[in-house]
Amino acid sequence: MRAKRSKKYRKIMQSYQLAFGFREPYQVLLDSNFLRTAHAFHMPLQKYLENTLHGECRLFVTKCSLAKVMADFEKDPNKHPRQKRPGFLPPPTEVPLRHCKHKNEAGEEVVFDEARCLLDLLAGQPHGNEQAKNKQHYILASADAEDNERRRRGYIDVRERARTISGVPIVYVKRSVMILEEFSGASEGVRRRGEKEKFSEGLIGLDRKRKRGDREGDSEDEDLALEDGNTGPKVRGAVRAKGPNPLSVRKKKVKTTQDGQQDGKEGEQAKRKRRRRGKNTGESVQADGAAAVD
Ligand SMILES: [Zn+2]
Incomplete structure (x- = not known):
């Protein structure tokens, strides 16, 4: 993998x-x-x-994926009669089965359509109005379906649907390249909301956060502003207004500035001295060395 892409992928996983x-x-x-x-x-x-x-991985195929692979294989007219499984299916020691326990209305375990099965696992079975989120922290690895599969009635593009669930990293193979997708819109939205919460907890305190929670949903512009850093000065202002007596603050500031300057000068002088000494020593060592050789 090229270094630039590798670095990007590490950042995405972080x-x-x-x-x-x-x-x-x-x-x-x-x-x-x-x-x-x-x-x-x-x-x-x-x-x-x-x-x-950029990390250790455990690979799985779901029971429904396996069923699909085997069903297609049975139908394949080109398969060798003694062949038990398709060449592309790794042994369970390499890629174990993930039991998905899909049940029909009667409570019997059934096989789902592969895409539906995957999306069900990725969405973490949300209850009621709960938003789908990838509770089990699965990563989806997919590739484009074959043309006849795409034309099939009821075909579901699993990658496209997975992007609507927040927190689903998607890997896909395009020609001979393995690609890690950037954050989807859904993931990016959740990430930004999370960042905003941390930001407000850290700088503005809980009062502000409670207010913010009351008017949730109207903050798209604010999000953007936060990301651009446009509200930086405003936020600092708010903190200062809440702070201690401004007179005492000013006094402190003057003191530290003086100290800092003095420290700075001393430090600079010391550094200069040290540097000079270092240089001299170096020269003398060289001279000594030369003398010793002679
Ligand atoms: Zn399944």
């Missing part, structure tokens, strides 16, 4: 750690398209994913 609590080893759900494409381009899965995600 952001997932900070904003969504991702931790190593990362749990990566591989879909059938990913397995097929990675195999076609001879990519060692574990190594490539760990390089891309």
Whole structure:
């Protein structure tokens, strides 16, 4: 991987750690398209994913993904009669099964459509009006489906849908390159809200936060302003107004400035002296050395 891209991916994963609590080893759900494409381009899965995600990874396929792979394989007219499984499907020792326990209305375990299964795991089964979020900290590894699959009725683009769930890192294989997507709109929104909360807790205190909570939802502009740093001076002003007697503050400030200047001068002189001494010593050592050689 090129250094620039690698650095970018490390930053993205650091952001997932900070904003969504991702931790190593990362749990990566591989879909059938990913397995097929990675195999076609001879990519060692574990190594490539760990390089891309900058961390230890545990790879999984869901029960429904496996069912899809095996169903397609059974239908494949080109398969060798004695072949038990497709070449692109890694053994369970490499990529174990993730039991997804999908049940129908009668409570029986059933196989879901692969994309629906993955999205269900990624969304963490939200209750009622709860927003879908990736509670289990899964990472999705996907690739473009084959054309006939895309044309199938009821086809779901799992990558596109996964972007609507906040906190889902998405890896996908495009030709021979493994790519880590940048934050989706949903993830970015949650991250910004989180940052804003930390910011207000740290600088403005709890009173302000409570007020802010009351008028949630009207703060898109404020978000942008915070990111640009435009509200910086305003916020500092608010803090100063709440602070101690301004007279005492001013007194302190004058004192520290003087001290600082003195310190600065002394420091500078000392440094200059030291530097000079260092230089002399160096020269004398050289001279000595030369003398010793002679
Ligand atoms: Zn499933």
